[in-house]
Amino acid sequence: MGSQPKTESHPNLWPPFTQIGSSPPQQRIRSGKGALLHREGAPPLIDAISSWWVTLHGHSHPVLADAIAKQARTLEQVIFADFCHQPAERLAERLSKLTGLERLFFSDNGSTAVEVALKIACQWWHNRDEPRHQIIAFDGAYHGDTFGAMAVGERNLFSAPYNDKLFPVARVPWPATWWGDATVEDREHNALSVLERCLETPTAAVILEPLLQGAGGMSMVRPHFLKQVEHRVRQAGALLIADEVLTGFGRCGDWFASRRAELKPDLIALSKGLTGGCLPMGVTMASERVFGAFIGVDPQLTFWHGHSFTANPLGCAAANASLDLLEADPSQFLGFEQRHRPHLQALASHPRVQRPRLIGTLAAFDLVVGGTAGYLNPAGPTVKRIAMNHGVFLRPLGQVVYLLPPLCISDAQLECCYDAITKALDQL
Numbered sequence: 113m114g115s116q117p118k119t120e121s122h123p124n125l126w127p128p129f130t131q132i133g134s135s136p137p138q139q140r141i142r143s144g145k146g147a148l149l150h151r152e153g154a155p156p157l158i159d160a161i162s163s164w165w166v167t168l169h170g171h172s173h174p175v176l177a178d179a180i181a182k183q184a185r186t187l188e189q190v191i192f193a194d195f196c197h198q199p200a201e202r203l204a205e206r207l208s209k210l211t212g213l214e215r216l217f218f219s220d221n222g223s224t225a226v227e228v229a230l231k232i233a234c235q236w237w238h239n240r241d242e243p244r245h246q247i248i249a250f251d252g253a254y255h256g257d258t259f260g261a262m263a264v265g266e267r268n269l270f271s272a273p274y275n276d277k278l279f280p281v282a283r284v285p286w287p288a289t290w291w292g293d294a295t296v297e298d299r300e301h302n303a304l305s306v307l308e309r310c311l312e313t314p315t316a317a318v319i320l321e322p323l324l325q326g327a328g329g330m331s332m333v334r335p336h337f338l339k340q341v342e343h344r345v346r347q348a349g350a351l352l353i354a355d356e357v358l359t360g361f362g363r364c365g366d367w368f369a370s371r372r373a374e375l376k377p378d379l380i381a382l383s384k385g386l387t388g389g390c391l392p393m394g395v396t397m398a399s400e401r402v403f404g405a406f407i408g409v410d411p412q413l414t415f416w417h418g419h420s421f422t423a424n425p426l427g428c429a430a431a432n433a434s435l436d437l438l439e440a441d442p443s444q445f446l447g448f449e450q451r452h453r454p455h456l457q458a459l460a461s462h463p464r465v466q467r468p469r470l471i472g473t474l475a476a477f478d479l480v481v482g483g484t485a486g487y488l489n490p491a492g493p494t495v496k497r498i499a500m501n502h503g504v505f506l507r508p509l510g511q512v513v514y515l516l517p518p519l520c521i522s523d524a525q526l527e528c529c530y531d532a533i534t535k536a537l538d539q540l
Contacts, residue, residue, distance in 0.1 A: 144171025147521040149505065157505040160529045162518045164507075165326070165358050166389035169437055170520035176388045179433035180426050192218065192422040199428035206435055210367050211380055213397035217415075218423040222357035222383035223256025225394035226319075229353045229379040230260045231417060232398060232406075233317035236351065239405040239413050244316040244350075247279075248307070250286040254327035255319065255355050255381075264319050266328060269487065282310040288331035290467035290477075291460065300337045307341060311348040317379075318345045319353040322369035323471060326358040330476035330514045332469050335373040342375050351378040351402070357394075361385035362438060362445025362519070365472030378402055386427075388434035393427035444519040448473045451523065452515070455530040464537040476514035481540070486510045491540060498536035504529050 121127075121137040140152045147170055148156045149163075159167065169176065187197060204216040217232070219225050230247065237244040249255075249264040256262070262271045263278040271278065284307045287299035307318075322338060325331040345352045354377035359369035363385065366372035370380065379402065383394040406415050421427075438445070452475040459477070460468040468477040481491040492508030499506045506513065506529075515529055 146170040146172075147518050147525050155503060157500065157503055158521070158525050158529060159518065160499075160504050160521075161507050161514070161516050163389060164384075165363070165516055166384045167518050168361060168385040168388045168434060170518040173388065173437075173520075175437055176390050176430055176433050179429045180390060183426050183429035187425045189421065189424055189426075193418060197423070197425055197428075199425050199432060200423040203428050203431050203435075206432070207382070207395065207397060211370070211397045212376065213378075213380060214400040215398040215403040217396045217398065217417075218419070219394035219396065220419045220421055221256075221392050221394045222355075222381065223258040223261045223394075224419065225357060225381035225383050225396050226255045226264070226353075226355055227258055227260045228394075228396040228417060229355075229381050229398075230264065230317070230319070232379060232396065232402060232415060233351045233353060235415060236402055236405050237316050244314045246282055246310075246313050246315045248282045248284060248310050248315055248318040248350075250284050250320055250325070252286045252288070252325050252328035252331055253319075253321060253355075254325065255321075256357075282313070282315075284310060286325060286328075286331060287333055287337060288325070288329075289334060290332070290469040293467075296334065300334070300340070303337070304340055304344065307344055311344060311350065315345075315348055315350040317351040317353050319355060321355045322359055322373050322375060322377075323364050324359050324369060324474060327509065329509055329512045330469070330474060332471055338373045338375055353377060353379045353381070355381045357381055357383045361434070362442070362448075363473050363516070365445060365449050367438075367442075385434070387430035388437070390430040390434075391424070391427040393424065393431060445473060448519065451526060455527065459530060459534065462534065462537050464540055473519065474514060474516050476512060479508075479511040479513060479537075479540070481511050494540060495533070495536040498539055499532040502528075502532040502535055504532035506533070 121132055127138055141149050142152050143150045147158050149159050150156045207216055208214050217228055219228050247264060253265050255265045264281050267275060285303040287296060287303045289296040323332060342352060354370045356368050360382045364372055370377055378399050380397040386395060387393050406413050449470060449472055452470055456468055456470055456475045459465055464480050465477045466480050479491045481489060483489055487510040489510040492510050495508050495513055496506050513533060
């Protein structure tokens with residue numbers, strides 16, 4: 113017999129997004145391989161959410177591991193303010209080609225990639241001696257947990273203790289849609305009207321999660337709506353920021369959600385799948401037009417921002433290896449939507465399922481439950497517990513259940529995920 117699972121939380125650890133007083137203790141993972149997490153003293157789990165949406169190609173991928181090991185034997189870190197290196201240059205060239213934006217600024221996670229985009233947008237206007245102060249964001253957004261990212265995100269229980277310290281933001285409705293939605297055009301029209309009124313105030317930037325709001329409830333909008341948003345942003349002369357921390361690197365059925373929606377943002381924030389989930393790294397892409405306002409003999413034009421691990425060579429090596437894998441077989445993400453579709457269509461008829469929706473590698477629906485909707489609805493933890501008992505790891509967002517598996521998941525494993533969800537729904 114193997115060892116028994118832990119029954120107490122570790123005395124020195126503080127897990128994220130976890131109330132220690134009421135949550136079950138963390139389970140120890142001894143290894144991961146492909147779509148599986150191998151636990152101590154318990155059967156393996158299918159990682160159906162890619163370990164918070166980062167594990168793009170699966171766990172312990174040999175190509176990524178080899179790239180990191182090889183780089184570690186050559187150069188593990190160097191100050192990027194004074195020195196450059198080939199892995200960073202190669203990554204910048206590739207991401208510039210894929211995004212259509214010429215300049216890459218490194219940071220260390222998704223929140224800071226967003227912070228960098230916001231700071232660049234505000235300073236861009238300052239450097240042009242045309243200061244604009246208004247930022248416009250969308251209802252339901254989540255952009256991270258640092259102060260600037262919290263400010264442009266939805267104000268909720270995550271940000272409540274800090275609300276008096278967050279800068280004001282103009283808000284626009286997010287006309288989320290789903291299969292069979294007959295009223296989306298009215299909601300889009302209303303949202304665009306609100307956006308037009310907000311843009312009457314000189315605006316530095318509009319920030320959005322293209323096509324898919326992640327932590328805000330896996331809420332999807334139509335590409336046509338985003339094109340209308342972009343048109344109005346351009347008319348107002350504001351900058352457009354795309355937060356693609358979740359949606360980048362094939363997650364929405366194209367290299368980037370901006371590409372699928374045919375948007376051309378001025379700034380794009382990237383992280384999560386950037387390194388295939390192997391190492392923390394963030395990137396903010398900027399247009400040459402934006403970059404140009406920071407160049408000159410006046411030191412005040414400088415973008416005074418940085419991180420100790422800026423352009424970490426190990427992270428760059430992992431990111432380049434991840435791009436190699438995506439480029440070698442783009443059908444992995446281009447065709448993933450069709451793998452989800454028949455399963456979600458079958459699930460959509462369940463009496464506990466409403467508002468099914470699908471884009472790329474992400475399938476989601478809302479639970480039909482009692483009580484107050486939102487992150488604290490108890491139905492989510494119940495589904496999570498039942499699914500884990502059937503070998504699948506989910507982490508619902510309140511009453512929103514979703515699947516966002518690694519690209520390597522097999523058809524049989526994907527079917528197991530939907531079977532586990534069905535069993536959980538039947539037991540609610």
